[in-house]
Amino acid sequence: MTATTRTRLSPDERREQLLELGLRLFAGSSIDEISIDRLSEEAGISRGLLYHYFGSKQGFREAVVQRAADDLVAQTAPPEGDDPIAKLLASLTAYVDYVIANHQGYRSLVLAAAGGNEAVRAIYERARTRMIDRTFETPGVEALLVDTPRTRLVVRGWVAFVEDTVLTWCDDANGVTRDELVQIVTDALPALVGTAD
Amino acid sequence: MTATTRTRLSPDERREQLLELGLRLFAGSSIDEISIDRLSEEAGISRGLLYHYFGSKQGFREAVVQRAADDLVAQTAPPEGDDPIAKLLASLTAYVDYVIANHQGYRSLVLAAAGGNEAVRAIYERARTRMIDRTFETPGVEALLVDTPRTRLVVRGWVAFVEDTVLTWCDDANGVTRDELVQIVTDALPALVGTAD
Numbered sequence: 001m002t003a004t005t006r007t008r009l010s011p012d013e014r015r016e017q018l019l020e021l022g023l024r025l026f027a028g029s030s031i032d033e034i035s036i037d038r039l040s041e042e043a044g045i046s047r048g049l050l051y052h053y054f055g056s057k058q059g060f061r062e063a064v065v066q067r068a069a070d071d072l073v074a075q076t077a078p079p080e081g082d083d084p085i086a087k088l089l090a091s092l093t094a095y096v097d098y099v100i101a102n103h104q105g106y107r108s109l110v111l112a113a114a115g116g117n118e119a120v121r122a123i124y125e126r127a128r129t130r131m132i133d134r135t136f137e138t139p140g141v142e143a144l145l146v147d148t149p150r151t152r153l154v155v156r157g158w159v160a161f162v163e164d165t166v167l168t169w170c171d172d173a174n175g176v177t178r179d180e181l182v183q184i185v186t187d188a189l190p191a192l193v194g195t196a197d
Numbered sequence: 198m199t200a201t202t203r204t205r206l207s208p209d210e211r212r213e214q215l216l217e218l219g220l221r222l223f224a225g226s227s228i229d230e231i232s233i234d235r236l237s238e239e240a241g242i243s244r245g246l247l248y249h250y251f252g253s254k255q256g257f258r259e260a261v262v263q264r265a266a267d268d269l270v271a272q273t274a275p276p277e278g279d280d281p282i283a284k285l286l287a288s289l290t291a292y293v294d295y296v297i298a299n300h301q302g303y304r305s306l307v308l309a310a311a312g313g314n315e316a317v318r319a320i321y322e323r324a325r326t327r328m329i330d331r332t333f334e335t336p337g338v339e340a341l342l343v344d345t346p347r348t349r350l351v352v353r354g355w356v357a358f359v360e361d362t363v364l365t366w367c368d369d370a371n372g373v374t375r376d377e378l379v380q381i382v383t384d385a386l387p388a389l390v391g392t393a394d
Contacts, residue, residue: 149371149372150381153365153373154381156361156362157358157361157385160357160361161354161361162354164354164356164357164358165353165357169350174346174349174350176346184347184350184351184392185354188351188354188389188392191392192385192389194388195380195384
């Protein structure tokens with residue numbers, strides 16, 4: 001990458017390029033391991049310019065995590081259609097594939113959200129809440145779940161079930177196939193909601 | 198507390214007294230907030246003696262967390278009996294009551310186990326594994342679940358479901374009663390296992 005290439009990018013394009021690089025690093029390592037040095041080297045820019053765009057190392061990490069959370073929410077959006085179970089299955093297939101593709105980064109996102117990093121926690125909590133709200137807002141979902149305090153509690157717990165099950169499976173699939181995994185986490189929602197009614 | 202009281206306790210009794218004090222503090226605050234100063238003040242001993250018994254602040258915290266994890270495993274042991282669902286219900290009632298009684302400390306245990314504290318993570322992971330193994334070893338459980346890679350995965354995910362649901366409920370019960378909560382987390386196991394078969 002040369003100075004010529006650099007001048008061709010607008011500030012927005014440059015910011016976008018840096019975020020995408022960050023996401024690539026994020027996919028294979030934990031949030032705290034995203035190296036500013038490696039990043040500025042790969043992007044062919046100075047550390048100073050990186051700080052110019054994101055304020056600080058922490059600011060850059062938060063922007064990458066925010067983008068990862070936005071991607072997760074967008075990629076797992078339920079498709080059009082009438083069958084709530086088919087939509088759930090499509091959404092969870094996309095979720096499982098997202099976690100497989102971004103294993104280390106996603107694990108670190110869930111751990112950071114559970115642990116002490118407040119900014120990351122808030123970003124992930126918003127994404128999680130968005131996905132839970134969306135579950136209740138999906139057209140046709142009334143056949144599957146009614147919005148009550150009990151089902152809200154169960155759907156939240158189901159999200160924890162899905163996260164834990166998929167991450168455990170990534171560590172050791174133990175003969176369970178991806179399709180079986182998707183089926184398990186999909187069937188779990190109506191099964192759990194059924195018990196809360 | 199006076200020097201006279203102090204000399205009456207054997208080293209084992211003193212260690213036990215310190216652990217019990219630690220557990221009392223643990224119940225109402227996070228692991229990292231257990232104050233050595235407050236503890237030595239309440240026990241009427243010097244910080245030096247505390248270090249003598251536990252090696253370090255971190256050593257004391259780990260001993261308290263180990264005791265808390267042991268208590269959790271012991272208190273949630275399934276009772277004698279033939280009905281696996283009745284045993285599960287009794288075990289989860291004890292679990293919910295344990296979390297209610299030790300809310301802050303238990304939350305901090307789960308968060309520390311998820312987050313960066315490796316020693317605490319290992320302690321809690323052993324307790325969690327012990328509870329999962331016990332679920333599979335309970336006499337009469339064959340009627341409820343068969344030990345396969347799929348059910349292992351689901352039972353582990355169910356534990357995450359239970360932890361998240363009970364902690365969310367502790368923050369905001371939202372009209373759901375303790376008995377309803379116990380029923381939800383109990384019914385969840387056969388419901389989830391049913392989908393994995």
